[in-house]
Amino acid sequence: MSTPVLPKLVGQRVKRREDPRLIQGLGTYVDDVKIVGMQHMAFKRSDVAHGRIVSIDVSVAQAMDGVEAVFTGKQIAEFLAPMPIGTPFPSPAHHAIALDVVRFTGEPVAVVVAADRYVARDAADAIVVSYETLPAVIDTEVAMTGKPVQIHKDFPNNLAVPLVPSGTGVAPDGSSVDDTAINKAFADAEVVISQRMLNHRLAPSAMEPRGVVAHYEPGKGTMTIWSSTQNPHILRTMIAAMNGMGQDQVRAIAPEVGGGFGAKINIYAEEYVAAAVAKKLGIAVKWIEDRSEAFVATIHGRDILCYLDLAAKRDGTVTGLKMRLIADIGAYNMLLTAAIPTLTMLMANATYNIPAIRATLTEVFTNKTPTDAYRGAGRPEATYFVERGMDLLARELKMDPAEVRRKNFIPKDKFPFQTQMGAVYDSGDYEKALDLALKNANWPALKKERDAAKAQGRLVGLGLAMYVEVCGIGPSASLPTGGWEHSQVTIERDGRISATTGASPHGQGNETTFAQMLADQFGVPLEHVTILHGDTSVVKQGIGTFGSRSQAVGGTALHMAGTKVKAKMAKFAAALMEANEEDLVFENGKIFVKGAPATGKTFADVAGYAYIPVPLPPGLEPGLSDEAFFEPTNNTYPFGCHISMVEVDRDTGEPRLLKLVAVDDAGNLINPLIVEGQIHGGLAQGIGQALIEEVVYNSDGQLVTGSFMDYALPRATDFPRFELDNTVTPTPVNPLGAKGCGEAGTLGSTPSIVGATVDALSEFGVKHIDMMLRPEKLWRIIQGGKA
Amino acid sequence: MFFRPRAAGSKEQDPAYEITPLVVSARTKYAMGLTRKDNDMVQVSITVNGKVRKAHVEPRLLLAHFLREQLNLTGTHIGCDTSQCGACTVLIDGRSAKSCTLFAAQADGSQITTIEGLAKDGQLHPLQEGFWEEHGLQCGYCTPGMILSAANLLSENPKPTEEQIREGISGNFCRCTGYQHIVNAVQYAAGKR
Numbered sequence: 001m002s003t004p005v006l007p008k009l010v011g012q013r014v015k016r017r018e019d020p021r022l023i024q025g026l027g028t029y030v031d032d033v034k035i036v037g038m039q040h041m042a043f044k045r046s047d048v049a050h051g052r053i054v055s056i057d058v059s060v061a062q063a064m065d066g067v068e069a070v071f072t073g074k075q076i077a078e079f080l081a082p083m084p085i086g087t088p089f090p091s092p093a094h095h096a097i098a099l100d101v102v103r104f105t106g107e108p109v110a111v112v113v114a115a116d117r118y119v120a121r122d123a124a125d126a127i128v129v130s131y132e133t134l135p136a137v138i139d140t141e142v143a144m145t146g147k148p149v150q151i152h153k154d155f156p157n158n159l160a161v162p163l164v165p166s167g168t169g170v171a172p173d174g175s176s177v178d179d180t181a182i183n184k185a186f187a188d189a190e191v192v193i194s195q196r197m198l199n200h201r202l203a204p205s206a207m208e209p210r211g212v213v214a215h216y217e218p219g220k221g222t223m224t225i226w227s228s229t230q231n232p233h234i235l236r237t238m239i240a241a242m243n244g245m246g247q248d249q250v251r252a253i254a255p256e257v258g259g260g261f262g263a264k265i266n267i268y269a270e271e272y273v274a275a276a277v278a279k280k281l282g283i284a285v286k287w288i289e290d291r292s293e294a295f296v297a298t299i300h301g302r303d304i305l306c307y308l309d310l311a312a313k314r315d316g317t318v319t320g321l322k323m324r325l326i327a328d329i330g331a332y333n334m335l336l337t338a339a340i341p342t343l344t345m346l347m348a349n350a351t352y353n354i355p356a357i358r359a360t361l362t363e364v365f366t367n368k369t370p371t372d373a374y375r376g377a378g379r380p381e382a383t384y385f386v387e388r389g390m391d392l393l394a395r396e397l398k399m400d401p402a403e404v405r406r407k408n409f410i411p412k413d414k415f416p417f418q419t420q421m422g423a424v425y426d427s428g429d430y431e432k433a434l435d436l437a438l439k440n441a442n443w444p445a446l447k448k449e450r451d452a453a454k455a456q457g458r459l460v461g462l463g464l465a466m467y468v469e470v471c472g473i474g475p476s477a478s479l480p481t482g483g484w485e486h487s488q489v490t491i492e493r494d495g496r497i498s499a500t501t502g503a504s505p506h507g508q509g510n511e512t513t514f515a516q517m518l519a520d521q522f523g524v525p526l527e528h529v530t531i532l533h534g535d536t537s538v539v540k541q542g543i544g545t546f547g548s549r550s551q552a553v554g555g556t557a558l559h560m561a562g563t564k565v566k567a568k569m570a571k572f573a574a575a576l577m578e579a580n581e582e583d584l585v586f587e588n589g590k591i592f593v594k595g596a597p598a599t600g601k602t603f604a605d606v607a608g609y610a611y612i613p614v615p616l617p618p619g620l621e622p623g624l625s626d627e628a629f630f631e632p633t634n635n636t637y638p639f640g641c642h643i644s645m646v647e648v649d650r651d652t653g654e655p656r657l658l659k660l661v662a663v664d665d666a667g668n669l670i671n672p673l674i675v676e677g678q679i680h681g682g683l684a685q686g687i688g689q690a691l692i693e694e695v696v697y698n699s700d701g702q703l704v705t706g707s708f709m710d711y712a713l714p715r716a717t718d719f720p721r722f723e724l725d726n727t728v729t730p731t732p733v734n735p736l737g738a739k740g741c742g743e744a745g746t747l748g749s750t751p752s753i754v755g756a757t758v759d760a761l762s763e764f765g766v767k768h769i770d771m772m773l774r775p776e777k778l779w780r781i782i783q784g785g786k787a
Numbered sequence: 788m789f790f791r792p793r794a795a796g797s798k799e800q801d802p803a804y805e806i807t808p809l810v811v812s813a814r815t816k817y818a819m820g821l822t823r824k825d826n827d828m829v830q831v832s833i834t835v836n837g838k839v840r841k842a843h844v845e846p847r848l849l850l851a852h853f854l855r856e857q858l859n860l861t862g863t864h865i866g867c868d869t870s871q872c873g874a875c876t877v878l879i880d881g882r883s884a885k886s887c888t889l890f891a892a893q894a895d896g897s898q899i900t901t902i903e904g905l906a907k908d909g910q911l912h913p914l915q916e917g918f919w920e921e922h923g924l925q926c927g928y929c930t931p932g933m934i935l936s937a938a939n940l941l942s943e944n945p946k947p948t949e950e951q952i953r954e955g956i957s958g959n960f961c962r963c964t965g966y967q968h969i970v971n972a973v974q975y976a977a978g979k980r
Binding site: 018 | 845847848855860861862863864865866867868869871872874901902903905906911915918919920922924925926927928929930931934949952953954956957959960961962963964965966967968969970
């Protein structure tokens with residue numbers, strides 16, 4: 001009787017291995033970490049947007065029972081340098097705790113270290129700070145004129161990055177700019193579309209706020225830092241450098257991380273302060289962010305203004321595109337702040353073969369929380385601007401929004417495709433994704449349904465958007481940290497497999513997908529594989545999880561390390577069995593000569609021999625463990641099409657998403673169930689941006705949406721059931737053919753919903769509505785239309 | 788958002804929307820610092836996951852912190868400070884409640900079930916099974932609260948429609964899943980009952 005062969009797991013909807021602990025409340029998040037003698041930190045934060053610190057009185061706080069220490073910015077600066085950034089742009093000094101001027105509400109002005117978190121908070125509240133208030137800089141277009149005031153000494157007109165050009169006719173290093181092609185495109189245009197649009201500011205809002213535990217051990221001279229981070233290795237690098245320690249002396253641990261969405265890439269003031277204070281006092285300290293703190297202290301996303309011009313022929317062919325971008329980056333440069341809007345420029349080509357493109361980017365300081373990477377990070381903005389432009393063109397030409405897009409697609413036989421913006425799209429078949437989405441949405445029937453609803457007086461509209469994004473980030477030239485990923489695969493002495501990955505997950509399910517890959521590669525059951533991550537003393541090297549890179553880059557490193565170990569294992573097995581290694585089969589947890597499964601050796605047999613190699617086969621070292629770094633040659637460019645149906649209540653202006661059809665192409669999928677979850681989550685955030693989420697500041701620079709009472713995070717009742725499907729266009733840039741899917745959902749959903757809402761309100765003559773689509777805004781359009 | 792008015796004379800029984808008149812008990816007043824002297828500690832006896840727990844606590848100690856810090860039941864999470872997110876949801880005397888919105892002192896004498904107490908004799912609760920089967924979680928941070936809110940829903944309405952499920956968990960935020968797989972998970976559990 002032959003044993004049935006284990007089914008292949010890659011490509012299957014395998015249940016997650018992370019879940020048993022998480023559904024029973026047995027995961028360990030950073031706030032669950034306790035060290036004996038650990039102290040708690042609380043920050044006193046600025047309650048003005050812009051002001052000079054006149055005095056700080058910490059006497060009452062210092063005298064409280066249980067207070068270990070209080071540090072002001074000046075005191076911290078004696079042992080903590082200004083925070084580093086990861087972009088090559090000039091940047092003002094950014095102290096973890098403000099020295100003399102505060103530049104956004106929520107900027108730290110002092111920190112308390114105390115025996116328990118209640119006492120720490122009491123003491124922070126007892127610190128009295130007086131400010132000489134300065135005018136708040138809120139509006140980028142006003143700020144660019146230097147008004148009402150200059151925020152940073154060396155940055156006239158509040159320009160963090162003065163106008164940077166990109167696109168057709170611009171030399172790659174920006175040294176020369178030739179406008180001939182773009183000017184000709186607009187001079188010859190039969191139709192020109194121009195629109196100002198804001199892709200507004202959002203709060204990333206991972207359900208677990210940030211947190212850190214820093215434990216300095218003076219006897220050993222080592223630091224262990226637990227943080228709710230997406231990239232413990234980058235954290236280790238920065239903490240070591242900032243504390244005058246070697247990377248070998250710092251251990252960074254990302255325990256269970258409760259979501260990140262880009263906001264936990266940064267190394268924040270609180271992490272630097274925790275580590276520096278722990279070292280200074282020779283203790284362990286914990287800081288856990290409150291939600292109201294998160295709204296001011298964790299980076300925001302998006303906030304890019306765009307002046308878009310589209311040149312086209314009357315048949316719908318787009319001949320030129322101009323995109324003038326103004327990014328509101330807030331008060332300081334964080335790790336990648338300045339780089340995020342450059343991704344908007346990079347993706348200005350979208351899915352279209354546009355012969356002439358000119359994008360320019362200006363980044364402006366304001367008295368707001370800094371922006372940085374938030375799910376999609378620059379690409380949703382590009383998609384939104386270009387897709388709104390295509391909608392406006394379709395409307396102008398009375399073309400179907402699908403057809404105007406189809407007319408301009410980069411044809412599938414043109415890949416790899418060199419864009420006007422300097423990207424090389426790896427692979428794509430945009431028409432296939434569009435056609436599948438149209439088929440799944442039943443587009444002609446859906447249009448009839450809309451028309452019928454409109455005929456009844458209902459305000460129903462349809463929207464469609466294509467997207468392409470840059471993922472699998474990326475070659476080392478594209479990241480200040482290096483763009484590779486690392487993995488080590490070990491066959492343990494008992495034959496089980498353990499593997500490390502530098503792609504540190506926070507909900508992505510790598511423990512499952514990576515185990516699926518190894519189980520298939522070695523022919524063992526999933527249960528025989530353990531994936532280790534998130535601890536720099538276990539995972540020797542790594543970059544982290546962001547830019548939809550885990551599978552494409554980290555998964556490939558794992559596959560490469562697995563290949564090396566398997567080859568060595570075959571050699572040991574061949575020696576043990578006196579067989580040719582080329583004839584060996586790895587199947588059902590055994591290694592045997594092809595055709596003779598009964599005579600095979602178990603993994604434990606072969607591992608036992610590899611670790612006690614008597615005799616040692618010539619040319620082999622003992623042991624079964626090897627590592628690999630994978631450096632991709634290019635990013636990947638996933639794409640897709642999202643279709644929305646929206647109804648606006650004629651009486652209240654309230655928009656309601658009735659239907660969302662998504663077709664996404666992330667290349668080959670390792671676990672379709674997990675990919676579905678990723679797409680759902682992305683859609684939810686994209687829909688949230690269009691319909692209910694918006695960070696709002698008043699003219700004094702006070703954050704109006706400072707809690708979940710005011711910032712509308714989507715609830716279960718805000719969504720219909722999403723209708724998903726996918727096409728598969730593998731990437732040639734990694735052997736898995738996987739492109740990445742983490743951010744995709746945020747790309748197409750947002751413009752499709754805005755398009756659908758504008759379509760719903762078409763009878764009122766409206767062409768564009770800036771997000772978010774607040775009922776009041778829509779109600780006014782409805783009222784204006786009636787008047 | 789919080790209270791749905793009922794049609795006059797409606798016989799609809801919808802306990803989730805029942806408005807109980809706000810009575811501030813002496814204990815609550817005490818916990819809020821309205822009647823107590825400084826440094827007073829209050830003794831509580833709370834049955835958590837079937838075990839009686841007695842402790843002296845600061846009157847202002849939040850129930851969520853009591854569970855997490857004093858009982859080491861860290862499966863109860865804290866995701867906001869305004870009672871919006873529901874990550875801290877537990878069952879108090881069988882009804883879901885946000886444990887960051889109550890003082891430990893207010894829970895004196897009550898029976899509390901946290902996520903750690905849901906599986907019985909090594910058997911996952913049908914909702915836990917459902918969340919696992921249907922990929923109802925990603926980062927897992929909202930999951931304990933989400934499961935306990937769903938448990939409350941199913942105890943009141945064993946066969947909810949999709950709309951009722953979405954309503955039933957609308958006091959809980961999830962930032963990862965877009966809720967669809969959570970709805971599937973609750974449907975799975977409802978199907979097993």
